[in-house]
Amino acid sequence: MPSPAPLRPGERLFALLLVLFAGFAFHQSHAISGFEGLTTGGVMPMLASGVMVVTALVILSDTLRRPQAETRGLRGLVAYLFPLRVVLFAALVAAYGAAIPLLGFLVASGGLLFVAIWMLWTRGPLVALVLALASVGAIHVLFRMVFKVVLPGGSLWS
Amino acid sequence: MIETLGYFATSWVDPYLLGLTALGTLAGIYVGAIPGLSVTMAASILISFTFKWEVNAALALIAGVYVGGVYGGARTAILLNIPGAPSAIATALDGYPLAQKGQAGEAIALSTVMSVMGGLLGVLALALAAPLIAQFAIKFTSREYMLLGIIGILLVGTLSGESFAKGAFAGALGVMIGMVGLDPMTAETRFTYGSINLMGGVPFVVAMIGFFGVAEALVQLEHVAATPVKQAVSRIVPAWADVRRYLALALKSSGLGTLIGALPGTGGDIAALLAYDQAKRSTRDPEVPFGEGAKEGLIAPEAANNAAVGGAFVPMLTLGIPGDAVTAIIIGALYIHGLKPGPLLLSDTPHLFWFIVGNLTLANLFLLVFGLTGIRVFTKVVECPRAILIPLIVVLSAVGAYAIQNNPVHITWALGFGVAGYLLKRYGFQVGPIILGVILGPMIDSNYRRAMIAAQQDVGRFLYDLVSHPISAVLSAALLAMLISQLPVIRNRRRR
Numbered sequence: 001m002p003s004p005a006p007l008r009p010g011e012r013l014f015a016l017l018l019v020l021f022a023g024f025a026f027h028q029s030h031a032i033s034g035f036e037g038l039t040t041g042g043v044m045p046m047l048a049s050g051v052m053v054v055t056a057l058v059i060l061s062d063t064l065r066r067p068q069a070e071t072r073g074l075r076g077l078v079a080y081l082f083p084l085r086v087v088l089f090a091a092l093v094a095a096y097g098a099a100i101p102l103l104g105f106l107v108a109s110g111g112l113l114f115v116a117i118w119m120l121w122t123r124g125p126l127v128a129l130v131l132a133l134a135s136v137g138a139i140h141v142l143f144r145m146v147f148k149v150v151l152p153g154g155s156l157w158s
Numbered sequence: 159m160i161e162t163l164g165y166f167a168t169s170w171v172d173p174y175l176l177g178l179t180a181l182g183t184l185a186g187i188y189v190g191a192i193p194g195l196s197v198t199m200a201a202s203i204l205i206s207f208t209f210k211w212e213v214n215a216a217l218a219l220i221a222g223v224y225v226g227g228v229y230g231g232a233r234t235a236i237l238l239n240i241p242g243a244p245s246a247i248a249t250a251l252d253g254y255p256l257a258q259k260g261q262a263g264e265a266i267a268l269s270t271v272m273s274v275m276g277g278l279l280g281v282l283a284l285a286l287a288a289p290l291i292a293q294f295a296i297k298f299t300s301r302e303y304m305l306l307g308i309i310g311i312l313l314v315g316t317l318s319g320e321s322f323a324k325g326a327f328a329g330a331l332g333v334m335i336g337m338v339g340l341d342p343m344t345a346e347t348r349f350t351y352g353s354i355n356l357m358g359g360v361p362f363v364v365a366m367i368g369f370f371g372v373a374e375a376l377v378q379l380e381h382v383a384a385t386p387v388k389q390a391v392s393r394i395v396p397a398w399a400d401v402r403r404y405l406a407l408a409l410k411s412s413g414l415g416t417l418i419g420a421l422p423g424t425g426g427d428i429a430a431l432l433a434y435d436q437a438k439r440s441t442r443d444p445e446v447p448f449g450e451g452a453k454e455g456l457i458a459p460e461a462a463n464n465a466a467v468g469g470a471f472v473p474m475l476t477l478g479i480p481g482d483a484v485t486a487i488i489i490g491a492l493y494i495h496g497l498k499p500g501p502l503l504l505s506d507t508p509h510l511f512w513f514i515v516g517n518l519t520l521a522n523l524f525l526l527v528f529g530l531t532g533i534r535v536f537t538k539v540v541e542c543p544r545a546i547l548i549p550l551i552v553v554l555s556a557v558g559a560y561a562i563q564n565n566p567v568h569i570t571w572a573l574g575f576g577v578a579g580y581l582l583k584r585y586g587f588q589v590g591p592i593i594l595g596v597i598l599g600p601m602i603d604s605n606y607r608r609a610m611i612a613a614q615q616d617v618g619r620f621l622y623d624l625v626s627h628p629i630s631a632v633l634s635a636a637l638l639a640m641l642i643s644q645l646p647v648i649r650n651r652r653r654r
Binding site: 008011014015018022025028029032033037038039040041042043044045048049051052055056058059062080081083085086089090093094096097100101105109112113116117120121131135139143149150151152 | 207321323324326327329330331333334337341343344346348349372376379380382543544545546548549550552553554556557560561564566569570573576577580581584585586595599602603606607610611615617
């Protein structure tokens, strides 16, 4: 019989968090209408979250049976799940989400594209700027003019 | 009959629809071919822009992207040994060795012709089988719909992930997301926490864009430094002797692909792998061994994965159950346009059914044209670095999430779903069942409650109904068999 695949870094912790999340989801589902009846609004959420609890426990028990990851500890977890590139990019995306209401969609998107392309593609800021401007121009033509989507404006401009 | 032909030919005679189908197919080939872009992602983003369009126009574009995308993955599989889409994984096994021998043009030509043949056979099966299945499915009650919904989610969970528990967890999570908002039967709030935005529920397109688009962009960051591989292609000429020679294999693989595609939860990737396996077993003396450039190993998966497209539409249009992730999105598109895929779709809106059949046929013909031309431009486009693609995916996802209701909050939600999707994907969860859960959850909820009310809120009677009515009994047995087949004892025995 083949030996089970080793755990990914942090997989057991993730499975434990899923159990906790599923338990919380069940608690919240129960809060909708409790066990008042079989056709109330809370029944399906309770069934779904119940399935989540059971399957999360199965997933957790599976992680307890499998051999440990080769790279253990916080360092292994960070390297696997949160490499610097992902963290920086996720932070950039979060900043982008926050900037849209202030700067408007096109300016914020231009900013994201410029910084991200510059960061990910080592061809210098000028190339990144040209690509960002061209992309934003294309998005404006395609979505605003062709698809007639009213893109969000920024509060700083209006 | 003439009326049916008229519906069938709608997109053939209307220049606007004809153009959209051509555009969709061409775009689909590139989307499918560029690693990092997926047809599912493209279709989900497209819905957010086309939901205000007339339904035929939206479907023409999306169906074109679907047909082109399934085929497009083969090109990079052959040229670069990088399957552009999961359905092209099997294609790379023999397609790339052929390219290494300097036969890339021939391999692309052969894969194009066989893909079109498979695609057309799949559409033929859709045209013939769907009306028959719909006539039967019209007898379905809320009990059967509830069971079908559960089966649909679980099948995707069973077949697409690394474990059944993960698939079921993902499906249940999707159902939970689908429950957010006002209860449609009692107007009771569920998981809204006083937020006005949450009262309207989570639009499935927003979830889809987050889980497929943003999450995929984050996952792709790992491969951002990968250098694009280059391949020179001189000319693409199909060797007609090969087409004739492998016709029987292509027909057999197309039949298999259609059948696999029609099973809810499967798709072109599974169809292609099974067809490849079948070809390997049944070809006694291949000119070249499999894995080293056997043409049989190229033809079988290519015919099968495109045939699976037509097959996937059968359960979607007749039962309202998606055959794969893309048809799950197309179901969403139909809902947005006020249509309900299921047994009544064919009787209430036959024009739509025959339009889809005609449109898929047309898209396959465009595939033949675009598949055999423009290869030089193509090789340049697929070399586009991920460093440009990834930020673009995020921006397109943001505009897509916003456009569905012109609500900026949905951008934040999509980005949040993206981060959640990234974490889940890194630990081996598939996001397909989540999206199916979001779409089918409310349907399961309302049908469960109707069935329970019909059983006078008596659990015993409800369970008895599930096994005493013939259709319910078959579906319950299928559901039970599926659950039993996932028990560790059975799975271990099967592995041995």
